[in-house]
Amino acid sequence: MPEATPLSPELSRSVSVLARALVTAARNLTLYPAAHPTVKSSVERLRSALVQAAAGGVLSFGVTPETLLVGSTACGADGPVAEAAAWLHQRDILQLSFAEAVPLDALDALLDLLSDDIASIRARGGPAKAWAQIGHPAVAIEQIDFASVFEDRDDVKHPARRKDDLWRAIVRAVTERRKALDEAVQRRLLEISGDVVAIGELAQDVMAPNFAADGSPMLTSQAAAVIAAYRHLVAIVEVMEPARRTEVMQNLAAATASLDPRVIVQMLGGPDEGGAPGGGGQATDLKRGLAAEFDDYKVAQLLATTLAIDGQASDRLAGVFDTIAPDEPRKRRVLTMTKSLLSETSFGKTGQFQNLWTSMEELLLTYNERPFVSAQYRSGLDHVGERAATMSADLPEDLVGLMDTLGQDNVRRLSAILLIDLLNLERDPARAPEVARDVAALCEDLLLAGDYDSALTVTRALAEQAATPSAAACGGSRVALDALSESAAFRETVDLLGDMADREATMLAELSAAIGPAATDALGQHLDAEALTPGRARATAIIRSYGARAVSRIAPLLSGPHAYAQVNAIELLGDIGSADAVPMLQPLLRGTQPRVMRAAVAALSNIDDPAAARAVHTVLRAATGEQRRAVVEALVAERDPRVVPVLVRILNESQPLGNDHLIVLETLGAMGRLAHDDAVPHIARVMRRRSWLARKKVRALKQTSLDTLRQIGTPVAERAISDGAAQGDRLLRKLARGMGAQAHG
Numbered sequence: 001m002p003e004a005t006p007l008s009p010e011l012s013r014s015v016s017v018l019a020r021a022l023v024t025a026a027r028n029l030t031l032y033p034a035a036h037p038t039v040k041s042s043v044e045r046l047r048s049a050l051v052q053a054a055a056g057g058v059l060s061f062g063v064t065p066e067t068l069l070v071g072s073t074a075c076g077a078d079g080p081v082a083e084a085a086a087w088l089h090q091r092d093i094l095q096l097s098f099a100e101a102v103p104l105d106a107l108d109a110l111l112d113l114l115s116d117d118i119a120s121i122r123a124r125g126g127p128a129k130a131w132a133q134i135g136h137p138a139v140a141i142e143q144i145d146f147a148s149v150f151e152d153r154d155d156v157k158h159p160a161r162r163k164d165d166l167w168r169a170i171v172r173a174v175t176e177r178r179k180a181l182d183e184a185v186q187r188r189l190l191e192i193s194g195d196v197v198a199i200g201e202l203a204q205d206v207m208a209p210n211f212a213a214d215g216s217p218m219l220t221s222q223a224a225a226v227i228a229a230y231r232h233l234v235a236i237v238e239v240m241e242p243a244r245r246t247e248v249m250q251n252l253a254a255a256t257a258s259l260d261p262r263v264i265v266q267m268l269g270g271p272d273e274g275g276a277p278g279g280g281g282q283a284t285d286l287k288r289g290l291a292a293e294f295d296d297y298k299v300a301q302l303l304a305t306t307l308a309i310d311g312q313a314s315d316r317l318a319g320v321f322d323t324i325a326p327d328e329p330r331k332r333r334v335l336t337m338t339k340s341l342l343s344e345t346s347f348g349k350t351g352q353f354q355n356l357w358t359s360m361e362e363l364l365l366t367y368n369e370r371p372f373v374s375a376q377y378r379s380g381l382d383h384v385g386e387r388a389a390t391m392s393a394d395l396p397e398d399l400v401g402l403m404d405t406l407g408q409d410n411v412r413r414l415s416a417i418l419l420i421d422l423l424n425l426e427r428d429p430a431r432a433p434e435v436a437r438d439v440a441a442l443c444e445d446l447l448l449a450g451d452y453d454s455a456l457t458v459t460r461a462l463a464e465q466a467a468t469p470s471a472a473a474c475g476g477s478r479v480a481l482d483a484l485s486e487s488a489a490f491r492e493t494v495d496l497l498g499d500m501a502d503r504e505a506t507m508l509a510e511l512s513a514a515i516g517p518a519a520t521d522a523l524g525q526h527l528d529a530e531a532l533t534p535g536r537a538r539a540t541a542i543i544r545s546y547g548a549r550a551v552s553r554i555a556p557l558l559s560g561p562h563a564y565a566q567v568n569a570i571e572l573l574g575d576i577g578s579a580d581a582v583p584m585l586q587p588l589l590r591g592t593q594p595r596v597m598r599a600a601v602a603a604l605s606n607i608d609d610p611a612a613a614r615a616v617h618t619v620l621r622a623a624t625g626e627q628r629r630a631v632v633e634a635l636v637a638e639r640d641p642r643v644v645p646v647l648v649r650i651l652n653e654s655q656p657l658g659n660d661h662l663i664v665l666e667t668l669g670a671m672g673r674l675a676h677d678d679a680v681p682h683i684a685r686v687m688r689r690r691s692w693l694a695r696k697k698v699r700a701l702k703q704t705s706l707d708t709l710r711q712i713g714t715p716v717a718e719r720a721i722s723d724g725a726a727q728g729d730r731l732l733r734k735l736a737r738g739m740g741a742q743a744h745g
Helices: 009-031 037-054 079-090 104-114 118-123 127-134 146-157 165-175 183-193 196-207 219-240 242-256 261-269 279-293 296-310 315-324 328-342 353-365 367-372 375-382 384-392 397-404 408-425 432-449 452-466 474-486 488-495 502-515 517-527 534-559 563-576 579-590 594-605 610-622 625-636 641-652 661-674 677-687 695-712 715-727 730-744
Strands: 059-063 068-070 093-098 139-143
Touching: 009 037, 009 068, 009 079, 009 104, 009 488, 037 059, 037 104, 059 079, 068 079, 079 093, 104 127, 104 139, 127 139, 165 183, 165 196, 165 219, 183 196, 183 219, 183 242, 196 219, 196 242, 219 242, 219 261, 219 279, 242 279, 408 432, 408 452, 432 452, 432 474, 432 488, 452 474, 452 502, 474 488, 474 502, 474 517, 488 502, 488 517, 502 517, 502 534, 517 534, 517 563, 534 563, 534 579, 563 579, 563 594, 579 594, 579 610, 594 610, 594 625, 594 641, 610 641, 625 661, 641 661, 641 677, 661 677, 661 695, 677 695, 677 715, 695 715, 695 730, 715 730
Parallel strands: none
Antiparallel strands: 059 068, 059 093, 093 139
C-alpha cells in the first residue's frame, strides 16, 4: 500500500495556525459577547488564517478524534491540531470545507453554531442540517451519521427500538386511541417499558402527525398523544408485571425530560380525557406519578427552558409547578436553581431579566393567591426595565463618568488590583499558593481578553513574590508563573506576536521577562520559520534577553524536523554565548547537514570559552579530510574576527609535528584568510618549531606559516617574516629569504 505524501511544512503550519485560530475564536465567543473586541479580533485572525491556508483555492479537511486530515494525510497528533480535532469531533463534524474567501458574517454564524450546546444541535438534526438552514455557501459541513453507523447494532442490542411492523402497529393504536391490542403488541409494549430510549422514540413518533400546515406543533394534541402512549405502557405493566410499576414510572419520567418543555407543561397541566385505557382517573394518577419522579434539577430545567422560550410565566406553568412542587421549601429550592440556569441563557442576560424574574417568581410562589395580585400591578413590574432604560438615556453629565467605571474593562482591572492586594497581604504559607493560582488564572483571562496592561501588572506582582524568599507566596508564585507559561492563553498570545503593534509587542516582552525563561517553550514556536518574520525577530530578542538561563530550554529545538529551525536555534545559542551550550552544539558538528554544521561551528566560535575551542578541536581530530575542511570553511566563511581566538586555541593545543599536523596546516590556512594581527605571534611561534626526526613536517610547517603571514600582509605580519629571515634557524632563514627574493623578483 503506498504511503501518503507528507504535507509541506508551509501547509502543515498553515493548518496548525488555522486550527488554533478556530478554537480560540470559538472559546472567546463563549467567554465574551459577540460585539466584544476580543471576539472580533479573533474572528479576523481566523479569516486571515483561512486565506493563508486556502492559498487561493478551496480548503477542505477531515476530522478524526485525534487529528485533522488534508486529503488522506494527517496534520500531526499534538498541539493545536489535536485540540481542534477533538473539539470538532465532539460536535459531530466529519469534514469542513471553506471557499477562497469566507465573509465575516459566515464565520460569525459558523462559530455561533459550533459554540452552541451539542445536544440542541443534535436535536436540530446535527451540525450539517443546522448549517444548511442558517449557513452560507462559502462553508460546507459534513457530519457524522451516528444513526446509520449504529442502526444495525442497536437492533441487536436493543430489540425494543426496532421500527418494524409491531412498532408501527403500536403507533397507529395510540394515535387512533384503540383499546384492544393483540398479544404480540402487548409483548413489545412490555419491552419498550423497560427502555428509556425506546419510550422517548415512541413519544416522538406518536407526536409526529400533530403538526399544523405551517409546521408549528399542535401542543395539546401532541401532549394527549404522549399521555395515551404512556397509559398503554402502564396498563400493560399493571396487568402483566405489576411489580415493575415503579421502575416504569421512573423510565417514563426520564423519557419525558427529553421532550419539548411546552409539551411537558401541557401533559402535566392539560385536561384529562377518557378515550384510552383506564379513562380519566388513570390519566390523573399517571400525571401525579410522573410529577413525583421529577427531582429538583429536572423541574428547574423544565421551568428554565419554558421561561426562556415564552419570556414570562403563565397560569398553566404556575399550576404545573404547584402540582410538581406543592411545598414551599421545594419551590424556593427549585426557583433558585432555575434562576441560575436562566442566567446562562441569552434570555437571562438581558437587561430586563431581573425585573421580569420578580413577577415570575411571585406568580410561581403565590399561585393560590393570584386573585390578590392585580393584572395592572403585574404589568407594571414587567415594564420596569423599559422605564429604567428610558431614564438611563437622560443621565446627568456628572454621572456618565461614574457609569463608565462600572464597565467591563474597569471591573476587570479592579479585580486585578484586589487579587494582587490579596497576594501581597497573604501571610499563611498554606493559603498563599492557592491565591497565586487564582492570580495566574486571572492573568490567563486578561490575556484572552487582550488586556495586556492588566496582565503585565498581574504577572509582575507574581514575579515580585517569586523573587522574595521571605514571602509566603514565593514558591507558589513561581509555580503559578511556570503554569502560566504553559497555558493555552499565553501560547495563543505569543502566537500573535508577529501581528502585534509595537506597544503590544513591548508589553508581551516585559510580561515574558516577568515570567522568566519558562516562557521560552512558547516563544520557541516562532523559531520554526525560515524567513526572518516579525514574530521570529521579536521572539528571538526576548529569548536572548534571558541569557544562559534559556539555554537548556532551547535544546529541544535542536532536534526538530526542519533544518532551518535548527539553524535559528543554533544562531540564538551563539548570540547568547554561554558555555552551557557547548555540549548541545558539539554533536551537530558530526551531522550530515552542511547548513546545520556551519551554523554550529559559527555558534561555537562566538562562545568565548576554552570548552568551545576544544569542541571544534575534538571534531577536527575525529573528522576525515573532507569533513575537516568543511569545518574549517565554516569557521572562516563569515570572516568574523571572533573566530580568531578559537583558531588560536586549536593551534596552541595541537601537536603540529604529531597526529595534528594536517589540522595545524589547515588552521594556519584559515588564519591567513581571516588576516588578523592577533594571530601573528602564535603563527610565528609555530613557524620556529624544530625536529630532527620529522624534517618533512617541519619544512611544511615553516612554509605554511610563512605563506600565512604573507597572506595576512599587515606590517606586523611582514615584520614576523623579516625576524624569521634574520634570526630563525637555518631552514627558516632559507625559506624566508627565498620568499623575500620571490617577492622582490
